[in-house]
Amino acid sequence: MDRLTELENRSIYIIxxxxxxxxxxxxxxxxxxxxxxxxxxxxxxxxxxxxxxVVHIDTSYKFPEMYSFRDEMVARWGLDLIVARNEEALARGVGPHEGSKLNCCTELKTNALKQCIAEYGFEGLLLAIRRDEHGIRAKERYFSPRDRQFRWNYEDQPPELWDQYTSEVDEEFHLRVHPLLEWRELDVWLYVRRENLPVNPLYFARDGKRYRSLGCKTCCSPVQSNASTVDEIIEEIRTGRTAERAGRAQDKEDAYTMQKLRALGYM
Amino acid sequence: MEDEALKLVLVGSVDHGKSTLIGRLFHDTDSLPEGKLEEIRAASEAEGKELEFGFVMDHLREERQRGMTIDTAQTFFSTERRQYVIIDAPGHKEFLKNMISGASQAEAALLICSAHEGVEEQTRRHAYVLKLLGLSQTIVAYNKMDLVHYDRRRFEEVRSELLRFLDRIGISPALEIPISAKLGDNVAGRSANMPWYGGPTILEALDRFEKGPAPLEKPVRFPIQDVYELDGGQLAVGRVESGVLRRGAELTFLPTGRMRTVLNIRKFGEEDLAEAPAGECIGVIFDRDDVQRGEVGCPPGETARQAVSFQASIFWMARAPLQAGEELSVRCSTQERVCRVSAIRERVDSSTLEHLEHNAAALQETEVGEVTISTDSPIVLESFTDVPELGRFVLVRGCDVVAGGIVTAPEAGA
Incomplete structure (x- = not known):
């Protein structure tokens, strides 16, 4: 069985x-x-x-292309979409230009998600984080419990053996489930090619630049690239050495911003 | 290169250099992403340290401050031959459950033992866990050769002590390599400091591991994972754990004993597959709609075993000890049963292998037990070496996984 089929089977088993x-x-x-x-x-x-x-956490600062792609895909795949926005914080003027990135991400992403969980009572959330994205995400389990305050107890995670996952938790917890944990960035693009999946046009180079990782418009910078097709992106990742999240401002604020964000419940 | 990935775990005692070796390997093969080295250098300086290669893997601030891996992490690495998923495991005894979590995902292991400190409690314990997990492909790296002046006699001394222990538990390492992870000797490049060593470097040794073949020749084992509704009927989903499931095949489902015929095998977009080999997650329509999660489909005449009592080796991972007779649940593949550890026949120190007690009443954290487990209703099992997925299990107390185990005899007995 080839590597992509192996990864796909594992993810489907977890889902x-x-x-x-x-x-x-x-x-x-x-x-x-x-x-x-x-x-x-x-x-x-x-x-x-x-x-x-499917839940879209909408900070209101996303690229216009992301909103149009979202609505197109909802129609094409017949998805039941929930848009989660922290309206209260937005009304207070919380945004990327005020205060720290840590605070903005916490308010507009983590707290928006908290409100959404409280409203719908979700017990489990599937997330597409991958271990090769960031050293902190490399520490994750496939099934990872979070308490009501969303805290991630990274110093004392439950054991996870073989395909036996933590499936039950006390009432005040929810479980984050990470079916793509073992995928690399390259695997995702190889899969996009194999399955002919639609992707946001922002990933493809225009005028010598493309977005390699997408978040909020205000905190994402494009990378130098001429890769304008899926094949070219695959070639670029195979031969390149730039980190995937090189354009993501939230990783840069200090060496442990991602750890702090994630301990507070960030994705 | 993209077609094969081997999962390799690095184990060994705390501070013997597992994370450092991974960092060094990445550095010397030019595998670090741009900017990573600068980031590590800055983080090392912030903690008042020299350049610390271990920070490539140790990403938690607490890990960097304490200079110790707390939780297992995975990263990726490629050679000309294939890709590697590198699993770093913490060496400290306090984090044994994290080491076991990492090692349980691996296909091969690299055991690190410092030639300076020598064989320690955790070196032996980790080796024993490898053995229990069935990780037979192992190489040993003797690290910190720089601190013992690249002395061959010291290498041989530590080596013979470790080999004596590995021999007792039945591990024979494929290769043994003297290295300095910190300085790079015999990591990616051959060391000029140890002309007496003529074997491969770590980098060369990795490509000598072989991936185990898929268990296609074995009888079919198809545990039902769930049952979905489809056009008023049932679609049973699951992963084929061994053999090749074929359209038209008859299966005996255990433990109920019902016989069903495979009418249709499907994946999304592939509505009528002729067959599905081990490893595939599929949906199956049977001639009757009554199978349930936890039942295991087998060819009639070549069925798995089932038992209400079986023998196993377990490693206990919870702070509160196991009490013989307490109510737990056992999860094996997609099965779950209420169970009791009815006898702790041997209580074993996982580092010294010393048999601490015969017919014990309790098992403490990090101890290994040779036990008998009794379930409230029949459970389908295989011996671990035949079909690993049906020969390994976890024990659960409340919501917590408290032990991992390997079936040693899928029936009660002596």
């Missing part, structure tokens, strides 16, 4: 375990390449229809 375990399950969909691949894997796991909602 089905999560669906078996949780009455209230949702997938977080940032509209980027990884979570779009995750939604596709959910479609495959359930033979066409995703039997739970």
């Amino acid at each position: 089905r375990e999560a669906y078996h375990q949780f009455g209230r399950l949702a997938a977080l969909w940032s509209v980027g390449k990884d979570s779009t691949a995750l939604v596709w894997l959910c479609k495959k796991a359930f033979f066409g229809d995703v039997p739970f909602p």
Whole structure:
């Protein structure tokens, strides 16, 4: 069995375990390449229809191309979309230009997600994070518990052996499930090519630049690139040495911003 | 290169240089992303340290401050031959559950033992965990050769002590390599400091591991993972764990004993597959709609075993000890049963292998037990070496996974 098929099977197994375990399950969909691949894997796991909602955490600072791509995909794949926005914080004027990035991400992403979980009562959340994205994400389990305050107890994570996952937690917890944890950036693009998946046009180079990782418009910079097709992107990643998240401002503020964000419940 | 990935775990005692070796390997093969070295250099300086290659893997601030890996992490690495998923595991005894979590995902292991400190408690314990997990492909790296002046006699001394222990537990390392992870000797490039060593470097040794073949020749084992509704009927989903499942095949489902015929095998977009080999997650329509999660489909006449009592080796990972007779649950593949550890026949120190007690009443954290487990209803099992997925299990107390185990005899007995 080739590597991509192996990865796909493992992800589908995990998605089905999560669906078996949780009455209230949702997938977080940032509209980027990884979570779009995750939604596709959910479609495959359930033979066409995703039997739970997909949640888009909308900071209101995303690229216009992300909103249009989102709406197009919802229609094409027949998705049950929930848009989660922290309206209260937005009304207070919280944004990337005021205060620290840590605070903005916490308010507009983590707290928006908290409000969404409180409203819908989700017990399990599928997330498309990958170990090769960031050293902190490399420490994750496939099934990872979070308490009501969303805290990640990274110093004392539960054991996770073989395909046996932490499936039950006390009531005040929810579980983050990470079916793509073992995928590399390159694997995602190889999968996009194999499955002919639609991706946001922002990933393709225009005028010598492209976005390699998508977040908020205000905190993402494009990287130098002439890769304007999926094949060219695959070649670029194979031969290149730039880190995937080189254009993401939130990683740069200090060496441990990502750890602090994640300890507070960030994705 | 993209077609094969081997999962390799690095184990050994705390401070013997696992994370450092990974960092060094990345550095010397030019595998670090741009900017990473600068980031590590800055983080090392911030902690008042020399350039610390271990920071490539040790990303938690607490890990960098304490100079110690807390949790397992994975990274990726490629050679001309294939890709590697490198699993770093913490060496400290306090984090044994994290080491076991990492090692349980691996196909091969690299055991690191410092030639300076010598064989330690955790070196032996990790080797024993490898053995219990069935990781037979192992190489040993003797690190910190620079601190012992690249002395061959010291290398041989530590080596013979470790080999005596490995021999007792039945591990025979494929290769043994003297290295300095910190300075790079015999990591990616051959060391000029140890002309007495003529074997491969770590980098060369990696490509000598072989991936185990897929278990296609074995009888089919198809545990049901879930059952979905499809056009008013049932679609049973699961992963084929061994053999090749074929359209038209008859299966006996254990433990119920019902016989069902495979009418249709499908994946999304592939509605009628002729067959599905081990490793595939598929949906199956049977001639009758009554199979359930946890049942295991087998060819009639070549069925798995089932038992209400079986023998196993378990490693206990919870702070609160196991009490013989307490109620737990056992999860094996997609099965779950209420169970009791009805006898702790041997209580074993996982580092010294000393048998601490015969017919013990309790098992403490990090101890290994040779136990008998009794379930409230029949459970389908295989011996670990036949079908690993049906020969390994976890024990759960409340919501917590408290032990991992390997079936040693899928029936009660002596």
